[in-house]
Amino acid sequence: MKGFKPEEKPRRELHHILLSCIAPRPIAFVSTLGTDNTPNLAPFSFFNCFSSNPPVVVFSPSYRGTDGSAKDTLQNLRSLPECTINGVPEYLLPQVNLAASPYPPAVDEFQQTGLTPVPSTMVAPFRVKEAPFSLECKVRQIIELSPGQPASGNLVICDVVYIHLSPAILDEQGKIDPRKLQLVGRLGYSWYSRTADSLFCLDMPLQPTIGIPKLPESVQHSPVFTIRELALLASVPSIPEPDPSFVQHLPSAEPPVETAFLAGNTLGALRLLLEQQEHLTPQEFQLWIHRIAREVLQQYQIETAWQVLLCDPHL
Ligand SMILES: Cc1cc2nc3c(=O)[nH]c(=O)nc-3n(C[C@H](O)[C@H](O)[C@H](O)COP(=O)(O)O)c2cc1C
Numbered sequence: 372m373k374g375f376k377p378e379e380k381p382r383r384e385l386h387h388i389l390l391s392c393i394a395p396r397p398i399a400f401v402s403t404l405g406t407d408n409t410p411n412l413a414p415f416s417f418f419n420c421f422s423s424n425p426p427v428v429v430f431s432p433s434y435r436g437t438d439g440s441a442k443d444t445l446q447n448l449r450s451l452p453e454c455t456i457n458g459v460p461e462y463l464l465p466q467v468n469l470a471a472s473p474y475p476p477a478v479d480e481f482q483q484t485g486l487t488p489v490p491s492t493m494v495a496p497f498r499v500k501e502a503p504f505s506l507e508c509k510v511r512q513i514i515e516l517s518p519g520q521p522a523s524g525n526l527v528i529c530d531v532v533y534i535h536l537s538p539a540i541l542d543e544q545g546k547i548d549p550r551k552l553q554l555v556g557r558l559g560y561s562w563y564s565r566t567a568d569s570l571f572c573l574d575m576p577l578q579p580t581i582g583i584p585k586l587p588e589s590v591q592h593s594p595v596f597t598i599r600e601l602a603l604l605a606s607v608p609s610i611p612e613p614d615p616s617f618v619q620h621l622p623s624a625e626p627p628v629e630t631a632f633l634a635g636n637t638l639g640a641l642r643l644l645l646e647q648q649e650h651l652t653p654q655e656f657q658l659w660i661h662r663i664a665r666e667v668l669q670q671y672q673i674e675t676a677w678q679v680l681l682c683d684p685h686l
Contacts, residue, residue, distance in 0.1 A: 382436075382522060387559050395556025395564040399430045400457040400467050402488075402496045403447035405476055410488055410497055412470040412480035413444045414459065416557035417524060426531035428456060428506065431524040439521040443476045445513075448527060452510035453494035456529070457502035460553040461565060466501075493533045503540045503552055507533035573671050578608040587686050595661035600668045604676060617678040618645065628659065637666045641679060657683050 377385055390396075399418040403411045417431035432445040441449075448454060459467050466484040474480060481488045481497070488497035491507050498505035508529035517523035542548040553567040583591065583598075583605045590596065590604060624631035624639025628647065632640035641663050648656055664679040680686055 386436075386522060390557075391559025391562075394558035394562075396558075397554065398459040398467065398557055399428070400459050400463070400470070400499060400502065401430060401432075401444055402455045402457065402498060403444050403453075404451050404496045405443070405447050406450050407477070409477055410479050410481050411443050411447055411476070412484065412486070412499070413442065414467045414471050415444070418456075427511070428508065428529050428531060429526050430456070430529075431526050433522050433524050434519060436522040439519045439523075441525075443474075445525055445527075446476065448510055448513065451495060452513075453496055454508050454510070454527075454529065455491055455494065455496050455498040456506040456508060457499040458504040458552070459555055460503055461555050461567075462553070463499075463501060464555055464563065491533070492535075498535060503537045504547075505535040506531045507535075571671050576606050576608070580606045580608055581610065587680075589657060589683070589686060590661075590680065593657075593661045595658065595665050600665055603668050603671065603673050604664075604680075606673060607677065611674065611677045611681070613681040614678055617675075618682065621645075632663070632666070637663055638675075641682065645682060653685050657685060 380388065396416040397418055399415045401413055401415055405411060413432070415430040415432055417433070418428070420426075420428045432442045434441060434445075444454075466486055469484050470480040470486075472483070474483065480486075481499075487500035489500045491498050491505075494507045494509065498507070506529075509532050510527055511530050512526075512528045514526040514528070515523075516525065536547065540547055540552045542551070549570055550567050553565070556564045556566065558564060583601050586601060586605055587610070591601065596604075621642035622636065622639045624634075624636045624643055626643050626647075628640045628643045631643055641660075644651075644656070644659050644663070651659070660679060660683045664676040667676040667679055
């Protein structure tokens with residue numbers, strides 16, 4: 372590991388180190404109003420949600436790195452402490468990026484970007500019609516981290532007072548579907564990430580879990596599992612009971628086991644394995660069970676992986 376104190380790095384380099392490490396970051400596309408009522412739009416990826424009760428989000432327009440002056444968004448919020456924060460899916464990114472140009476305060480970024488201003492419900496600044504969601508916000512507090520210092524942040528702490536969700540991002544139950552929302556994230560330098568094509572689910576353990584030391588010995592000392600797979604298996608509140616319907620519903624596969632496994636029919640391979648169990652030594656059988664469970668864990672299917680392991684009479 373390369374270690375250093377932040378002050379040992381030039382400011383610009385430190386900026387990129389931090390932004391590359393703290394990534395991907397969500398992007399707030401912030402709409403404010405100038406004292407002359409000019410609408411302003413600008414993106415901020417120093418942004419997150421910090422409380423849902425009360426609903427509070429924070430973003431940070433830094434003082435300009437060039438001369439330490441306040442960006443238009445910050446100036447606007449000092450006179451009218453209200454804004455809307457609009458979501459940024461990939462289809463909006465070109466316009467969002469355009470709005471990041473250092474336009475003078477009198478320029479209306481809605482006009483520059485071709486986006487449509489829509490009156491908000493509870494605040495004066497417009498929301499962006501094309502955005503998949505908009506949060507109407509009232510500023511609770513602005514914390515200056517180092518007044519007037521180039522690139523120093525200003526934490527804009529916002530109470531969310533009204534929320535707009537486009538029906539296009541909702542599933543049949545009315546829940547936001549990230550595959551429909553398709554947000555992008557910002558990383559270091561000019562990198563962005565897509566969310567929609569790299570999604571997976573991993574439930575947070577809400578009860579105390581068994582932890583790695585309580586995994587069965589044969590699993591803990593298996594040559595197949597890495598600490599990563601052990602951590603996934605250890606994230607259950609107790610070792611599950613075998614579910615008889617699991618084995619009954621295994622898909623069929625063309626033998627041999629190896630071919631089905633390599634073809635990606637992991638559970639079909641398990642079915643073949645169970646059919647041929649008596650032709651294998653307990654060690655060979657267990658090794659296969661672990662290989663199949665490891666494959667299932669690649670998809671974060673922890674319950675299924677346990678059902679695979681429970682097929683081993685020597686667990
Ligand atoms: C995706 C993206 C994220 C950005 N995040 C921030 C940020 O978190 N803080 C910041 O000060 N500037 C950020 N910027 C740069 C500002 O958007 C840019 O300085 C803009 O001109 C500010 O506009 P304003 O003067 O109208 O407020 C970001 C730019 C882009 C493209």
